[in-house]
Amino acid sequence: MIVPYECRCGSSYAPTADRWRCDCGGLLDLPLGAVTWPPRAGGRSMWRYLDAGDLPWRDITLGEGDTPLIEEDGGMHLKLEFASPTGSFKDRGAVVLVALARALNASRLVADSSGNAGTAVAAYAARAGIAAEIFVPAGTSEKKLHQIRGHGAEVTVVEGSREDTATAAAARVEESGAFYASHVYNPYFHEGTKTYALEIFEQLGGAVPATLVLPAGNGTLVLGAHRGFAELRAAGVIDRVPRIVAVQSELCAPLAEAWTAGRDEPEPVQPGHTLAEGIAIADPARGSRILAAVEDSHGAFVTVGEDEIAEAHAALAARGLWVEPTGAVSYAAVRRLRAEGSPLVIGGTIVAPLCGSGLKASL
Template sequence: MLTPYECRCGRSYAPAADRWRCDCGGLLDLPLAAVAWPPRAGTSSIWRYLDAGDLPWREITLGEGGTPLVEEDGGLHLKVEFASPTGSFKDRGAVVLVALARALGAARLIADSSGNAGTAVAAYAARAGVAAEIFVPAGTSEKKLLQIRGHGAEVTVVEGSREDTAAAAVARVEQSGAFYASHVYNPYFHEGTKTYALEIFEQLGGAVPATLVLPAGNGTLVLGAHRGFAELRAAALIDRVPRIVAVQAERCAPLAAAWAAGLDEPGPVRPGRTLAEGIAIADPARGSRILAAVRDTGGAFVTVGEDEIAAASAALAARGLWVEPTGAVSYAAVRRLRGAESPLLTGGPVVAPLCGSGLKASL
């Protein structure tokens, strides 16, 4: 039995291959549930935490999840998400989406991405034997394009913004009737990314970090991490969700701007070119939900500049950790907040992800 989608307008829908938004045009969500604990024995992937239901995950999994948590100085823990099968945390959500598509009998997948989500969808689609077309904006790292094509997916490059890319993908979905494997619109993706939080809880021996420092573009890791800890709270396993510090690049920061203005909904911005291509989202579709998640935890938004991203990348490399520039933004934020002696990093362990491999993109 697959969990039905819900819309804030009150409608609900059984998952279907052609269903990715509400008839009212609204975004779909999944109801929050108390997580089952302890995790199931016998598997080492994210599926030890998930109620897979009718999802054929065993045919598709690449052993995603279980990434190392490396302790640094001052109570900082770096979660090495680039150790994932395709080199980024997006594997967590993509495997769930592709398993869903397979369960619903989809013959073709379409996704739009700045690179990593598209790579992950392409890889798992190849495992599932389902054709995939990935839409990417012009300027996407050539290394990421090679990886997507290497998995057998068709790549469509869109001249224009990340938002133009999404619009082109939606048009193709509506024309073709393909399954829209969108990490933005399909909430099953967050069922995968919530395992980031569940792993941290387990790796820290049942402790809750004081702070999670997370990159925020379309917010899939922010929303997933918040969901994971909220489900632990719903199960009475913890009494609080860690504060979330969400990080954006200064040159593309609609969520940080909305936060600073006290708004509940971000407005689109005109993005500048940034090293952090993976979070350069000028008009995030789930912006209000991302803002609400951060607010729920007593967290905040911070921005980092291009020099800070480059310096953080170099500092990580000097510690043996080779990440793409987007993967360094959380560490850049930690360095900035430490320099300012910010209270956002006090009260216990701080956890930040290294989201993507430096083999995908470099300075």
């Protein structure tokens, strides 16, 4: 599974513990593969879908993946990612990154996060026996900070924006030589999140849903889900990827604004204070890639307001589903689009994730 990184400038690099970007400063990607289907028999974790190669995942796995897919409201399915071991979908990517760090003999890792990625990286780093430092922005849920510290990781709180937090983490990586376990910069994270798509395809009996409704901040689930279905397409298993409707908060919507304006790159925005703290990313580093993935799927970007997020959160709770506020944005978008009679959610199966547990953060 360990394949070289690629940059759009044409450079490629064998993964090393200190490599997290191209010498030109560009982002690193992985080449698109053709997924092997059907997945391996035996076990129910996400690893049955991956060619793990030399990654020592068996030493650190918590059984991540295989989250329930339940039907709600006729034709809509909710994937309960909050049932993941640390309470969010970020486990899928974090376990791959930490396994990679261990394979590369990293002795220390650094990550930056609004909370969920940090808790996931901290948990798997603890199992791998690797020291971890997690950078978080001021205002991060105390419940998430408690979880990170509980796993033994050092927490560094940054006074400033989510982007300031990433800058501080990158500076620590440069000065220390630590492995940068970044869900934004390291494309191996998407090898984990693509299993979200592969599980849906299998759970639906080998059917491609009409629409995936996904939250979009740094885009790790959008990019991973698109990658999973694109690799099924490349293998000739399916002939199309599902439409992706990417959802942002009205108070922080650089991707949605770029989409509406017809731009290939988002421009930074000044974020407002939103309930959806997990996707409040004012300047997403992989913005052009997120926009391209949604375009390839013939999808769209939509935004939801604070009242809509709160109402969707309450509606989910009334159905027995307790999620953090960010976890309600996809459901909020579906409710709105259905009320408007939008063609984005008419005809065929709709799948939306409930990304994070309500035990991590609340209204």
